[in-house]
Amino acid sequence: xxxxxxxxxxxxxxxxxxxxxxxxxxxxxxxxxxxxxxxxxxxxxxxxxxxxxxxxxxxxxxxxxxxxxxxxxxxxxxxxxxxxxxxxxxxxxxxxxxxxxxxxxxxxxxxxxxxxxxxxxxxxxxxxxxxxxxxxxxxxxxxxxxxxxx
Numbered sequence: 001x002x003x004x005x006x007x008x009x010x011x012x013x014x015x016x017x018x019x020x021x022x023x024x025x026x027x028x029x030x031x032x033x034x035x036x037x038x039x040x041x042x043x044x045x046x047x048x049x050x051x052x053x054x055x056x057x058x059x060x061x062x063x064x065x066x067x068x069x070x071x072x073x074x075x076x077x078x079x080x081x082x083x084x085x086x087x088x089x090x091x092x093x094x095x096x097x098x099x100x101x102x103x104x105x106x107x108x109x110x111x112x113x114x115x116x117x118x119x120x121x122x123x124x125x126x127x128x129x130x131x132x133x134x135x136x137x138x139x140x141x142x143x144x145x146x147x148x149x150x
Contacts, residue, residue, distance in 0.1 A: 034120040035113030038083065043068070043076050048085060048102065052110060056101040058091065085109070 040048070043066065050065050051057060057065070063073035077100060080086045085106040091097035102110075129137060 031117045031121065035116040036109070037113075038085075038109075041076075043072075044080055047073065047076050047080060048106065048110070051086065051100065051102050052107075056099045058097045058099060060097075062100070 037045075046066055047062055050062060054065070059073050059077050060070050062077070063070040066073065077086065081088070084103055086100050087103050088098035088100045091099050125134060125137065
């Protein structure tokens with residue numbers, strides 16, 4: 001098969017990619033609307049999610065994980081601490097360091113937000129899609145998993 005024969009498939013894949021990116025952005029925006037975001041910046045949200053996923057960490061470890069300077073992460077951490085979302089304890093191995101972790105209030109807030117987003121999406125799927133369309137969506141989700149799981 002030559003390049004000319006591949007052109008329609010490439011054009012179709014490119015159009016699908018553009019449409020999918022747009023749809024994912026719209027869905028993310030709609031999901032964010034369903035839960036209290038507390039107006040977190042992307043870097044604040046990323047730091048919280050990293051602490052949730054990976055557990056307690058120092059400012060330096062968070063900065064390395066997010067690819068930012070420790071000074072920048074320090075400002076992010078200070079805001080999150082002031083909001084009561086994270087707290088710190090002295091590092092037992094190095095008293096100069098502080099080990100940061102999510103507060104119980106933050107864990108509850110994250111859990112409630114996820115539940116609200118899940119509930120909204122469940123209700124939309126149930127209300128807007130027939131059982132047959134839900135089956136088609138399930139097949140589409142499997143295809144998207146194949147794309148996402150390199």
